[in-house]
Amino acid sequence: MTGSGDAHDQADHDPATFLAQIPLFAALPAGARDHLAASATWRHVPAGAVVFHAGDPGDSLAVVWSGRLEAQHAHGGGTRVVATLGRGAWVGELSLLTGRPRAATVRARRDSELLVITARSFQALLSRQPELVLDVARLLAGELQSRPAATQPASPPTTFAVVPLASRLPTARFVDELVRALQPWGPVAVVDRPPGPAPAPGRWAALADRAERSHALVVLAATDPTGSPDWAAFCVRSADRVVALTHQETPPPWAVQLLAPHRPDLSVLSDAPRADALAPLLEALRPRAVHHLRPGAGFADASARVARRLSGHALGVVLSGGGARGMAHLGVLARLREAGVPVDRIGGCSAGALVSALWALGLTDEELVATCRHELVAHRPFADFTVPRDGLIRGRRARSMLERLFGDARVEELATPWFSVSADLVSGELVVHRRGPVWLAVGASMAIPGYAPPVPLGTRLLVDGGLLDNFPVDVMAGDGEGPVIGVDVMRDGPVARTPRTRRRRAPATAEPAGPGIVAVLGRSLALGGRARADQNRRRADVVITPEVGHIALFDFDRLDDAVAAGRRAADQALDAGLP
Numbered sequence: 001m002t003g004s005g006d007a008h009d010q011a012d013h014d015p016a017t018f019l020a021q022i023p024l025f026a027a028l029p030a031g032a033r034d035h036l037a038a039s040a041t042w043r044h045v046p047a048g049a050v051v052f053h054a055g056d057p058g059d060s061l062a063v064v065w066s067g068r069l070e071a072q073h074a075h076g077g078g079t080r081v082v083a084t085l086g087r088g089a090w091v092g093e094l095s096l097l098t099g100r101p102r103a104a105t106v107r108a109r110r111d112s113e114l115l116v117i118t119a120r121s122f123q124a125l126l127s128r129q130p131e132l133v134l135d136v137a138r139l140l141a142g143e144l145q146s147r148p149a150a151t152q153p154a155s156p157p158t159t160f161a162v163v164p165l166a167s168r169l170p171t172a173r174f175v176d177e178l179v180r181a182l183q184p185w186g187p188v189a190v191v192d193r194p195p196g197p198a199p200a201p202g203r204w205a206a207l208a209d210r211a212e213r214s215h216a217l218v219v220l221a222a223t224d225p226t227g228s229p230d231w232a233a234f235c236v237r238s239a240d241r242v243v244a245l246t247h248q249e250t251p252p253p254w255a256v257q258l259l260a261p262h263r264p265d266l267s268v269l270s271d272a273p274r275a276d277a278l279a280p281l282l283e284a285l286r287p288r289a290v291h292h293l294r295p296g297a298g299f300a301d302a303s304a305r306v307a308r309r310l311s312g313h314a315l316g317v318v319l320s321g322g323g324a325r326g327m328a329h330l331g332v333l334a335r336l337r338e339a340g341v342p343v344d345r346i347g348g349c350s351a352g353a354l355v356s357a358l359w360a361l362g363l364t365d366e367e368l369v370a371t372c373r374h375e376l377v378a379h380r381p382f383a384d385f386t387v388p389r390d391g392l393i394r395g396r397r398a399r400s401m402l403e404r405l406f407g408d409a410r411v412e413e414l415a416t417p418w419f420s421v422s423a424d425l426v427s428g429e430l431v432v433h434r435r436g437p438v439w440l441a442v443g444a445s446m447a448i449p450g451y452a453p454p455v456p457l458g459t460r461l462l463v464d465g466g467l468l469d470n471f472p473v474d475v476m477a478g479d480g481e482g483p484v485i486g487v488d489v490m491r492d493g494p495v496a497r498t499p500r501t502r503r504r505r506a507p508a509t510a511e512p513a514g515p516g517i518v519a520v521l522g523r524s525l526a527l528g529g530r531a532r533a534d535q536n537r538r539r540a541d542v543v544i545t546p547e548v549g550h551i552a553l554f555d556f557d558r559l560d561d562a563v564a565a566g567r568r569a570a571d572q573a574l575d576a577g578l579p
Contacts, residue, residue: 014037015036015037015038015040015042015115016033016034016037018037018063018065018115019033019036019037019040019063019115020033021088022063022088022090024090024093032125032129035125035128036117036121036122036125039117039118039121039124040115040116040117040121041115041116042065042113042114042115042116042202043062043113043114043115043116044111044112044113044114044202045067045069045108045111045112045113045114046108046111046237047067047108047109047110047111047112047237047238048107048108048237049107049108050105050106050107050108051069051091051106051107051108051114052092052102052105052106053102053105054073054074054101054102054103054104054105055101055102056101056102057101057102058092058100058101058102058119059118059119059120060092060116060117060118060119061090061091061092061093061116061117061119061122062090062091062092062106062114062115062116062117063088063089063090063114063115063116063117064085064086064087064088064089064090064112064113064114065087065112065113065114065115065206065209066087066112066113066202066205066206066208066209067086067087067108067109067110067111067112067113067205067209067238068084068085068086068108068109068110068112069084069085069089069091069106069107069108069109069112070083070084070085070106070107070109071083071084071085071091071104071105071106072104072105072106072107073104073105079105082104083104084109085106086212087209087213091106110205110208110237110238111202111204111205111234111237111238112205113202113205113206156311156312156313156480157239157240157241157310157311157312158212158216158217158218158240158311159208159212159217159218159219159220159238159239159240159241160178160217160218160219160220160239160240160241160242160243160310161219161220161221161222161235161236161238161239161241161242161243162174162175162178162219162220162221162222162223162235162243162245163222163225163232163235163236163242163243163244163245163255163258163259163264164222164223164225164244164245164246165225165244165245165246165247165249165251165252165255166246166247166249166252167224167226169245169246169247169269170269170295171221171223171245172223173299174245174267174293174303175190175219175221175223177299177300177303177304177307178219178243178303178306178307178310179219180300180304181303181304181306181307181308182217182219182307182310182311185216185217185311185313186215186216186217187214187215187216187217188215188216188217188218188219189211189212189214189215189217189218189219190218190219190221191207191208191211191218191219191220191221192220192221192222192223193222193224193228193231194207198230198231204231204234204238205234205238208220208238217311220234220235220238220239221235222235222236225254225255225258226254229254232258233258236258236259236262239262241264241265241288241310242259242262242264242265243264243265243267243306243310244259244264244265244266244267244285244287245267245269246266246267246268246269246281247268247269247270248268248270248273248274248277248278248281249277249280249281250280250281250284251280251281251284251285255284255285256284256285259285260284260285260286263285263286263287263288264285264287264288265287265288265289265290265291265306265309265310266281266282266285266287266289266290266291267291267293267306268281268290268291268292268293269293269295270292270293270294270295271294271295271296273292273412273413273415274413275408275410275412275413278290278412278413282412282435289309289417289479290412290417291305291306291309291417292413292415293306305342305344308342308344308481308482309344309345309417309481309482312480312481312482313482313483314344314345314481314482315341315342315343315344315345315482315483315484315485315578315579316343316344316345316346316347316476316477316479316481316482316483316484316485317333317336317343317345317346317347317356317484317485317486317487318346318347318348318352318471318472318473318475318476318484318485318486318487318536318540319346319347319348319349319351319352319353319355319356319487320348320349320350320352320470320471320486320487320488320489320490320533321348321349321350321351321352321353321445321464321465321466321470321471321489321490322350322351322352322470322489322490322548322553323350323351323552323553323554323555324351324376324551324552324553324554324555324556324558324559324562325351325489325490325546325548325551325553325562326350326351326352326354326355326489326562327351327355327372327376327556327558327559327562327563327566328487328489328546328548328562328563328565328566328569329348329351329352329355329356329487329489329566330355330365330368330369330372330562330563330566331546331562331563331564331565331566331567331568331569331570332487332544332546332566332567332569332570333355333359333365333368333566334365334368334563334566334567334570335566335567335570335571335574336485336570336574337365338365339574341574341578343359343416344416344417344481344482345416345417345418345476345479345481346359346360346416346417346418347418347419347420347421347472347475347476348420348445348472349420349421349445349464349465349466349469349470349471349472350445350446350448350464350465350466350470351446351489352487352489353420353421353441353442353445353446353465354442354445354446355368355372356418356420357406357414357418357420357438357441357442358371358372358405359416360414360415360416360417360418361406361409361414361438362415362416369559369563371405372556372559373559375401375404375405376556376559377556377557377559379397379401380397380556398443398446398452399439399443402439402440402442402443403439405439406437406438406439406442407439408437409437409438409439410435410436410437410438411433411434411435411436411437411438411441412434412435414438418438419432419433419434419441419472419475419476420432420433420441420442420444420445420465421433421445421465421468421469421472421475422441422444422445422447422455422462422463422464422465423449423462423463423464423465423466423467423468423469424460424461424462425449425454425460425461425462425463426459426460426461427460429468430465430468430469431444431460431462431465432472432475433445440455440457443455444457444462444463444465445464445465446464447462447463447464448463448464448466449463449464449467452464468532469532469533469536470490470532470533471486471488471490471532471533471536471537472536473486473536473537473539473540474532474535474536474539477539477540483541483542483579484539484540484541484542485540485541485542485543485544485573485578485579486536486537486540486542486543486544487543487544487545487546487566487569488533488537488543488544488545489545489546489548489562490533491545491549541579542573542578542579544569544570544572544573545569546562546565546566546568546569547565547568547569548561548562548565548566
């Protein structure tokens with residue numbers, strides 16, 4: 001690990017030298033820069049502090065020497081980040097010429113050191129050298145025109161903090177594995193606490209800033225958070241993403257206070273994750289994500305998955321709804337696994353929720369097919385018809401199947417991160433299931449409205465997520481953790497037939513059958529979410545579309561055909577190249 005030495009380079013910290021490196025000032029005569037530098041002041045701003053508020057007088061310009069700022073606009077009753085500013089960026093430039101109030105609130109995202117130039121100092125310079133006004137105006141206009149639109153930055157995280165919650169954890173091993181897994185995306189610096197007493201404000205920030213300038217990725221290691229609490233707090237404030245390493249235990253009070261506001265990634269070291277043991281951690285730390293690390297042979301692989309998710313290179317797979325057509329997902333997943341494609345996260349809707357949940361449980365490809373054949377073909381769980389009240393079927397067979405498949409497993413225990421989606425009939429909102437019993441999350445996602453009874457959850461009445469989002473690529477893409485492969489089995493529109501309790505040959509003289517109520521429900525469900533599904537196809541990095549238009553909604557007897565179609569579609573995607 002590195003990190004020793006004086007964080008400040010005196011030559012680099014000289015105001016005149018620094019201004020010469022900034023495009024806004026580099027074209028000014030050296031004498032003019034010297035005048036500005038002589039009147040400029042350094043300002044240390046701790047993480048979270050406001051540099052200035054929207055509406056404040058525009059009386060100065062600030063240039064970022066180290067750290068990171070973010071500009072925020074009011075948006076929908078809250079705030080929206082419109083720009084992230086690192087070393088060499090400046091804010092408040094228009095105030096130098098106009099003196100108008102601030103248009104945005106600027107806050108320190110990390111401990112930052114700024115070089116501040118007052119409008120009075122700049123105007124004094126222009127009064128002595130009025131010929132500079134045109135040059136400065138030209139520079140400002142050029143910079144404003146070249147800036148991208150003010151939108152939420154989409155760049156992936158580059159600086160990570162690792163904080164163990166106990167002294168007996170294999171922190172050094174985890175950091176080593178993390179660095180090894182990050183190296184394909186550029187040089188990685190590991191920075192731990194420099195020796196000696198805590199330095200003056202800004203020294204640690206400059207140390208981190210220097211590591212960021214010379215490396216693509218930086219790991220800030222707070223290996224002794226109780227022995228060096230100031231360093232641990234600095235690491236957490238300075239990171240784009242924080243990793244809390246822990247066993248399954250209640251977090252200590254200092255960890256809650258330090259980490260909860262930053263929503264850390266929770267890396268849990270355990271051979272057998274238990275929901276009851278995880279609950280205190282989840283409630284106290286409100287983690288962004290949960291990663292499970294096996295202490296044995298799988299430690300390196302699990303650490304690599306953490307690295308991919310942290311750095312925005314984790315491959316996700318989203319499986320659409322589609323009834324029996326969803327069995328094509330089995331073929332796609334089998335081919336991806338056979339090709340060595342690492343699926344780091346997975347989720348889906350309806351039939352896609354069922355298949356993805358079974359995959360996240362860790363079943364082999366053979367077990368997946370055998371399980372679906374046994375439960376969906378042999379047992380026919382969707383054929384327990386009743387007099388309609390909440391639905392055409394009672395839903396008892398389906399619930400028994402799900403409880404049999406998933407038992408008391410909970411979403412947060414799954415080795416591969418997983419989600420499903422359902423729709424709440426009460427609020428009309430999409431519900432994303434990332435916690436709770438797996439059987440319930442799958443069952444709610446599969447409850448076709450009008451066909452199966454809604455699934456109650458608190459004050460909600462949950463039905464098939466396909467009502468709002470049958471192809472939830474947007475849910476996974478919104479995490480910003482890497483590319484997304486979408487598998488859509490409903491592209492051609494649903495074909496539906498009522499599931500049968502027994503086979504009967506229709507009389508030769510029978511009239512052609514109409515679509516039937518099940519077909520109507522299935523088609524209505526698909527049409528309701530068609531616009532969003534089309535939009536989500538564009539959001540996916542790769543879309544795999546098995547040719548399963550000939551398979552009916554409940555035609556689970558065609559399982560082998562669907563699996564084969566999935567394998568063929570996956571082969572085409574693999575031949576074309578995956579992200």
